[in-house]
Amino acid sequence: MIIYYKKEEINTVVEELKSQQLTIGFVPTMGALHEGHLxxxxxxxxxxxxxVVSIFVNPTQFDNKEDLEKYPRTLDRDVNLLKTVSDDIIVYAPTVEDVYGKNITSSKFKFNGLEFEMEGxxxxxxxxxxxxxxxxxxEIVKPNNAYFGEKDYQQLRIIQTLVKNNNISVKVIGCNIFRANDGLAMSSRNERLKPEYRKAAPFIYKTLKTAKQKFGTKSANKVTEWVKNQFEKHDLLKLEYFTIADIQTLKTVTRKSNKKQYRAFIAVYADDIRLIDNIALN
Incomplete structure (x- = not known):
């Protein structure tokens, strides 16, 4: 397994591979890899x-500096974990300067309104x-296909929109949420949960599954009220938001339609750790 730290190096490798008519898949990550990434x-x-797997903690997507500082950086462990899958994976692990130069700022984007819902x-x-x-x-890796987990479903939809709006020739592929045996969606943040909160956290997915059942016979408002009530009674988990939304626009549903597809989205605080999850409803 070869690790590249500079974009010029990965550029050269990719160009050589593409000259051989080889297809390139890409999994961008922020490291702290787990079974979901694998x-x-x-x-x-x-x-x-x-x-190609990139391992890069991106400073511009953290609105909380403390969260950025606490985010685990475990490159050696991540590489060893990738080796359990294959030795033929290319790793791109750049520095902040390699990616951003001296201008560590975000560009401004419009994502057709998706950016203003839920997480936004x-x-x-x-x-x-x-x-x-x-x-x-x-732009650096120039993949044919890129893979993103549906746990961050809003992010997936935004990246699909980014590609379409900017005419980027990459196929963005969403992958099923990978869950622990108790149902908790796999996340790098899970390892930071204190034992009592880790034990409580599967309540999130359990609630989502029941909400899905209720959505078959009850209105979105009734289901939302029920979910809020469940978390109000919970001793450890604090609900930040729960919403049922159209999977295309991500706007909260007011009246159900048989012609549309919906997902339920949730964000919950377990002590100071923020956990998100979602489930397809129909």
Missing amino acids: SLVKKGLQQNDII KFREGHFDGVGTIVKRLF
């Missing part, structure tokens, strides 16, 4: 000749940071 890598390996209401500038880094990584 599931994306495995799918990429199945569908491409070569897979609580994390100012977050999706400008996401758009900036993903666009730059696509």
Whole structure:
């Protein structure tokens, strides 16, 4: 397994591979890898000749500086984990300066209004940071296909919109949420949960599954009220938001339509750790 630290190096490698008509799959990550990331890598390996994994903690998508400082940086561990999948993975692990130069700022993007829903209401500038880094990584790696987990479904939709709006020739592929045996969506943040909060956290997915059942017979408002009530009674978990939204516009549903598809989205605080999840409803 070869690790490249400079964009000029990865540029040269990619150009050589593409000259051989090889397809390149790409999994952008912020490191602290887990089984969820590996599931994306495995799918990429199945569908491409070569897979590139970037490991880069992107400073422009953190609205909380303390969160950025606390984010785990475990490159050696991440590489060893990737080796359990394949030795033929290319790793791109740049420095902030390599990606941004001296101008560590986000570009401004319009994502057809997707950026103002859910996470956009609580994390100012977050999706400008996401758009900036993903666009730059696509320009550096030049993949044919890129893989993103549906746990960050809003991010997935935003990246699909980024590619369409900017005519970027990358196919963005969403992958199923990878869950622990108790249902908790895999996240790098899970390792930071104190034991009592880790034990409580599967309540999030349990609530989503029940909400899905209720959505079959009850209105979106009734389901939302029920979910809020469940968390008001919970001793450890604090609900930040729960919404049922159209999967295309991500706007909160007011009246159900048989012609549309919906997902339920949730953000919850377990002590100071913020966890998100979602579930398809129909």
